[in-house]
Amino acid sequence: MxxxxxxxxxxxxxxxxxxxxxxxxxxxxxxxxxxxxxxxxxxxxxxxxxxxxxxxxxxxxxxxxxxxxxxxxxxxxxxxxxxxxxxxxxxxxxxxxxxxxxxxxxxxxxxxxxxxxxxxxxxxxxxxxxxxxxxxxxxxxxxxxxxxxxxxxxxxxxxxxxxxxxxxxxxxxxxxAIIIGDSETGEADTNFGMYGVMRAVELLKKKMARSRDSLSDKKMKILVGLEDTTHIVPVDYITKLLVAGLTRAKKNHVYNLVNPSPPDNHLIMEAIKEGMDFQAIELIPYEDYSTLSLEELKLNEPLQVFKPYLNRTIYFHDDNTRDLLAKANEPSLEMDRPMLLRIVRGFRDRRKTLIKQ
Missing domain, CATH: 3.40.50.720 (NAD(P)-binding Rossmann-like Domain)
Structure with missing residues (x-):
């Protein structure tokens, strides 16, 4: 075509x-x-x-x-x-x-x-x-x-x-839903959603490495709805669905391209901590906002814009999308911890990739 x-x-x-x-x-x-x-x-x-x-x-x-x-x-x-x-x-x-x-x-x-x-x-x-x-x-x-x-x-x-x-x-x-890096390579070119959180963690890690404080002696609190789930979807999964739609989508229909089993935020944050090799973070619920120090409030401030997306459990109906996958003989998304780690490490190592290119 x-x-x-x-x-x-x-x-x-x-x-x-x-x-x-x-x-x-x-x-x-x-x-x-x-x-x-x-x-x-x-x-x-x-x-x-x-x-x-x-x-x-x-x-x-x-x-x-x-x-x-x-x-x-x-x-x-x-x-x-x-x-x-x-x-x-x-x-x-x-x-x-x-x-x-x-x-x-x-x-x-x-x-x-x-x-x-x-x-x-x-x-x-x-x-x-x-x-x-x-x-x-x-x-x-x-x-x-x-x-x-x-x-x-x-x-x-x-x-x-x-x-x-x-x-x-x-x-x-x-x-x-929220598009993240390739499910296999982790490659991504975006600063939104989960990448805003990873960028904040990256900056915090650099700051603490430059300070006299030992990374193991101090932890910074990040506000997270730990039990909420987030519909993050790898970019290659989305393009697979988009291209399948070229010949197999039903006319005049809407398709929710979401995660059929979205990970909870605790799993996502643990993957970020492990993938960024930085454990100096304490995850706390939004109800404990008053316990944040001034430095922690500053750390969490840029993350607030993503709060409606990363900290709200939504149930999406996706019958049309499931039907599209079946017609294309394609499997549905199965996002596990190893996939999350690949994506986080893709962000962590992105500068090395650019240098090689």
């Missing part, structure tokens, strides 16, 4: 492009600059590069700002669109930018997809358009839901825009 991809130079997008190319598809990737395209090509072999076509454009513009030549080339050529580009921010000051990119950008792409005469539109959303609910369904949520932040709200509006096109081409909404 000829597939058009937005967000193809991002963390998830590059993995998606790689898998599409491996399966023999020709991929047209929207980029805003040649520098971004070079980053993508560096991950591909010479032969694979021949299957990737760079299209310069901008989601914020009508027809994405594509040239007349590009429009002529793409119209009647593209079979399916993957829309994975998005602006991710939890800062309330970014509300206007979030809606401009995530909502209006999606509408611009939908209009272009209709003009290109595509037959399928796969929208990569987020499992957290459910707002503050503790039960997630594979259906659209009301636009007036109580959202945790403007990012969630913008993605919910984008989902409604996508579904409004279901009479013009097949649409599929794919909702990944």
């Amino acid at each position: 000829n597939v058009f991809v937005t967000g193809g130079t991002g963390f998830l997008g590059m993995d998606l492009v790689n898998r599409l190319v491996e399966e023999g598809h020709d991929v047209y990737v929207l980029v805003r600059s040649q520098k971004k395209a070079d980053q993508l090509f560096n991950r591909l072999s010479q032969k694979e590069q021949e299957q990737v076509h760079i299209i310069e454009g901008d989601l914020g513009k009508e027809k994405l700002g594509l040239s007349v030549v590009n429009m002529k080339e793409l119209t009647g050529t593209i079979d399916a669109v993957y829309h994975s580009a998005a602006y991710l921010s939890f800062d309330p000051n970014d509300r206007d930018a979030l809606f401009e990119i995530n909502v209006q950008g999606t509408k611009n792409l939908l209009a272009l997809a209709e003009q290109m005469q595509v037959s399928k539109f796969i929208h990569v959303s987020t499992a957290y358009t459910l707002g503050d609910r503790k039960e997630g369904f594979e259906q659209l949520y009301p636009l007036d839901s109580n959202f945790v932040n403007a990012y969630e709200e913008s993605k919910c509006h984008a989902e409604h825009a996508v579904m409004s096109y279901q009479d013009r081409f097949d649409v599929h909404i794919m909702r990944p």
Whole structure:
């Protein structure tokens, strides 16, 4: 197939492009600059590069700002669109930018997809358009839901825009949970979710190593809902599902791409401690917030933005996703301690990997 991809130079997008190319598809990737395209090509072999076509454009513009030549080339050529580009921010000051990119950008792409005469539109959303609910369904949520932040709200509006096109081409909404590194290599290029916690631990380890205090003599407290579970999902598992959806997803359906057996936060934090080789952490529940020292309060402050995601147990229905896996003859995700350790160590050793490259 000829597939058009937005967000193809991002963390998830590059993995998606790689898998599409491996399966023999020709991929047209929207980029805003040649520098971004070079980053993508560096991950591909010479032969694979021949299957990737760079299209310069901008989601914020009508027809994405594509040239007349590009429009002529793409119209009647593209079979399916993957829309994975998005602006991710939890800062309330970014509300206007979030809606401009995530909502209006999606509408611009939908209009272009209709003009290109595509037959399928796969929208990569987020499992957290459910707002503050503790039960997630594979259906659209009301636009007036109580959202945790403007990012969630913008993605919910984008989902409604996508579904409004279901009479013009097949649409599929794919909702990944919290995406982390590759299940085998641990490789990742993201600073959100669990990586915010790992980054805090990494900085703490460096700080304590520089101080006169022995690492074994002092422990710092981190607030965690130890019994809560977190829907973290490896990037390669998500791309497997996205590509399976290209030929096997049911039209006009929503898919919750979540962890069928999400690990509890105690297991995640123990894996972080072991994988980062740093035991000078004491995990305490949020009810013990008052016991934190000023230094510990400062340590925990940047982690609070992730609290609604890393410290809230949510039950997600995923019947559509299970059906998709069965049709593709693919196993479901089984995340165990060794997988978590590989992912944590992938983060720990990321600079060594960059130096080797």
